[in-house]
Amino acid sequence: QVQLQESGPGLVKPSETLSLTCTVSGDSITNNNFEWGWVRQPPGMGLEWIGSIYVGTTYYTPSLKSRITISEDASKNQFSLRMNSLIARDTAVYFCVRRTSGDYLDSWGQGTLVTVSS
């Protein structure tokens, strides 16, 4: 059974850069049957797809493409999200996910709340 666990700072200042890491157990991020990605959810609001990485190739949602980088560290079985130029509206719970070839998200981390505030 695959498990995903997010880690990172809970508070980031406006204009700074957010770095989150997802540690995967029970599967390998080099498994080419899956993509590894990120979803966020502002407090009290809906889900937003951020992007994913698949055997080293990255895919980003157009609205965030200029500010995000997703990378992987196979040696640690982790993948990461970096988002720069943070604003208050980036305050959200960030989930890491496993995405299948059928374009659905079959495994989710528990989520980590990131607050953007000075």
Add this chain to the structure above:
Amino acid sequence: QSALTQPPSASGSPGQSVTISCTGSRTDVGGYAYVSWYQQHPGKAPKLLIYEVVKRPSGVPDRFSGSKSGNTASLTVAGLQAEDEADYYCCSYTGDNNLVFGGGTKVTVL
């Protein structure tokens, strides 16, 4: 990419059925057989309920079913139970390896 359109709320009594719609366009819901549905209880991560429009992962009760007609997908919850009270989100592939979610529907069991 605009969010898919879902009704903000739906409700039903225990044992009744509720259907949630998810309306997009021919560039997402109408263009691909890759619509999925997720259930989210407060403070929890979403859970996959339906994938590829009509398929259920193992462990998901057959009370949950999905369908699609044109640019609108639907999730039906039959035989409502108290534990079905949650937020429900649809999601569609949009091309260019991108995904888009619906705005979510809060289901209340009366």
